[in-house]
Amino acid sequence: MTTEGTVVATLDVPAPESEILRVEDLRTSFFLPIGELEAVRGVSFLLQRGRSLGIVGESGSGKTVLARSIMRLNVGANVKTTGRALFEGRDLLSLDSREMRKLWGSKIAMIFQDPMTSLNPMVKIGRQVTEHLRKHRGVGRQAAKQTALELLNEVRIPEAESRIGRFPHELSGGMRQRVSIASALACEPSLLFADEPTTALDVTVQHQILNLLSREQDQRNMTLVMVTHDLGVVAGRTDDTLVMYAGKVVEKASTIEIFGRTSHPYTEALMRSIPRTTQASHTPLVAITGRPPVATHLPKGCAFSLRCPYAQLKCHEEDPPLTPIGNSGHEAACWFPVGTDANQEAFERNLSDRLPQTLVVADSLIAGKIGQTVGDSPEEGSA
Ligand SMILES: Nc1ncnc2c1ncn2[C@@H]1O[C@H](COP(=O)(O)OP(=O)(O)O)[C@@H](O)[C@H]1O
Ligand code: SF4
Ligand SMILES: [Mg+2]
Numbered sequence: 001m002t003t004e005g006t007v008v009a010t011l012d013v014p015a016p017e018s019e020i021l022r023v024e025d026l027r028t029s030f031f032l033p034i035g036e037l038e039a040v041r042g043v044s045f046l047l048q049r050g051r052s053l054g055i056v057g058e059s060g061s062g063k064t065v066l067a068r069s070i071m072r073l074n075v076g077a078n079v080k081t082t083g084r085a086l087f088e089g090r091d092l093l094s095l096d097s098r099e100m101r102k103l104w105g106s107k108i109a110m111i112f113q114d115p116m117t118s119l120n121p122m123v124k125i126g127r128q129v130t131e132h133l134r135k136h137r138g139v140g141r142q143a144a145k146q147t148a149l150e151l152l153n154e155v156r157i158p159e160a161e162s163r164i165g166r167f168p169h170e171l172s173g174g175m176r177q178r179v180s181i182a183s184a185l186a187c188e189p190s191l192l193f194a195d196e197p198t199t200a201l202d203v204t205v206q207h208q209i210l211n212l213l214s215r216e217q218d219q220r221n222m223t224l225v226m227v228t229h230d231l232g233v234v235a236g237r238t239d240d241t242l243v244m245y246a247g248k249v250v251e252k253a254s255t256i257e258i259f260g261r262t263s264h265p266y267t268e269a270l271m272r273s274i275p276r277t278t279q280a281s282h283t284p285l286v287a288i289t290g291r292p293p294v295a296t297h298l299p300k301g302c303a304f305s306l307r308c309p310y311a312q313l314k315c316h317e318e319d320p321p322l323t324p325i326g327n328s329g330h331e332a333a334c335w336f337p338v339g340t341d342a343n344q345e346a347f348e349r350n351l352s353d354r355l356p357q358t359l360v361v362a363d364s365l366i367a368g369k370i371g372q373t374v375g376d377s378p379e380e381g382s383a
Contacts, residue, residue: 019089020191020223021047021070026083028062028069030076037295039065041247042083047240049190052217052224054234054255056270057244060292063227066244067193069093071110072100087191105132109184113196115176118183119168125152126164129183136187151182155212174205178212185216192217195227210237231267232274235259243267246293246303249322253330263325263332263339265308272364289357302335309358310336310346 028040040062047053055063068074070085072092085092087108092100112118119128129151130144139147145164152160155178168176177197184192194213198206214237217224226238234241234255241258243251243266251264262268269288290307293299299306305315314335322331336343350358 018048019046020049020087022084022086023047023070024084024086026066026069026081026085028065028074028079028081031078031080032296035296038298039247039295040069040081043244043247043249044083045242045249045252047191047223047225049223050221051240052214052226052238054238054241055225055227055244056231056234056241057229058270058288058292059229060295061244062247062295063229063244064195065247067110067195067225067227071104071108071193072097073110102136105184105189106136106187107189108191108193109187109189110193110195111177111180111184111197113199115173115180116168118180119176121168124165124167125171125179128168129179130186131183133186147186148182151186152179154216155179155182155185156208157182174201174209177201177205177209181209181212181216185220188220189222191223191225193225193227196229197226198233199229230274231258231270235274243270246298247295248303248333249331250304250334251330251332252322253325254328257328257330261325261330261339263330263337264334265310265336265338265343266304267332268338269307289360302333307357309350309355309361310338310343311350311355312336312346 023046024044026040026043027038030037030039043062043066045053055066057063065074069081070092072095074081081093083093087103092103095103110118119125123131126145126148129148130139133139133147134144148164149160152164157163157175157178163171163175168179171179181197197213198209201209210233213224213226216222224238226234228234231241231243236255238255241251241253241255242249243258243264245266251258251262251267253261258267259271262271266288273287288307293303293306299316301317301319302308302311302315303319305311308315312335318335320333320335322333324330325332325337336346347358347361351362
């Protein structure tokens with residue numbers, strides 16, 4: 001892997017022991033023939049050691065580019081990343097590729113949506129699982145085989161002994177993802193990124209893999225970043241949640257607060273897309289109206305304004321900054337946050353103006369399709 005994408009170097013700073021990752025004003029752009037595509041537009045967050053963070057947003061919101069920027073995996077002469085990503089106090093964005101390679105797989109690991117992205121189709125799974133171990137720790141062949149077996153058992157690959165000599169294509173998608181998890185865990189990384197690790201799998205397998213990741217995170221006191229388009233995946237699984245829209249963080253809080261005190265209209269809309277226990281099983285879900293904006297042509301003001309049921313003139317003029325909601329560290333970027341009188345007034349105004357996206361939400365409320373969003377927890381099985 002190379003890291004030739006343009007990166008602006010910055011100084012490292014000493015970090016408190018509890019702090020594992022501090023991302024500051026991270027921006028990544030792709031320079032395309034049609035213009036600059038700002039995929040990540042000034043993301044900042046802090047991650048404490050041993051905690052889990054969910055990064056949630058629709059497809060195209062910049063989640064993968066953000067994770068790959070932190071990992072220095074966005075390559076190419078047309079990519080530019082600025083800001084800082086301090087891992088244990090060292091700015092990953094200013095490390096040279098040799099230093100970065102040392103961290104990949106040993107201290108920081110990543111699991112991808114498609115396990116075939118990280119698995120080599122030509123290498124038997126036992127060998128793949130311990131590749132980093134042999135490379136980074138100089139572990140011998142026999143010891144590596146023993147560790148591979150232990151890891152494959154740990155990620156619950158049945159009859160691991162007989163599967164150790166198989167190639168990835170001989171396993172099911174779920175089994176392959178277990179192998180890539182085992183491979184990521186081999187060097188006991190302190191930080192694990194999982195980018196849509198279950199999106200390509202069927203629902204029951206999804207549950208098993210998510211449970212496996214949570215268990216491993218607990219047992220190893222590992223820090224986990226779970227990237228997903230499905231807010232239901234983070235419910236009850238991650239400590240904190242960061243909601244992204246059009247390359248920006250629009251809401252961040254503990255996951256309990258995100259569900260219990262939803263403040264951003266986009267988060268509320270994502271919430272409506274999760275099945276709820278209070279709904280009859282045949283109830284259609286309320287999808288978010290419209291599409292995310294094209295990243296090369298973002299609207300003026302709030303990027304969600306063309307889809308938001310509460311949008312007012314100000315929203316089309318000025319981009320709202322992240323602002324504290326209460327004093328628990330909860331923040332949302334909205335001029336009319338959900339749950340405020342200003343939000344209620346904006347809704348009523350748009351309703352009388354017959355704004356299409358407001359009518360959709362109002363119709364759903366009347367039809368009882370939407371439960372009480374605030375305080376209503378998602379269905380157990382939705383994760
Ligand atoms: N290598 C690339 N070159 C150009 N544009 C890209 C590249 N990778 C991602 N993008 C664009 O960046 C934006 C964010 O993409 P991505 O982070 O993959 O979204 P998500 O993971 O949230 O679905 C999208 O508009 C996508 O088309
Ligand atoms: S109310 Fe305005 S600022 Fe808030 S999300 Fe909607 S459009 Fe954006
Ligand atoms: Mg993605």
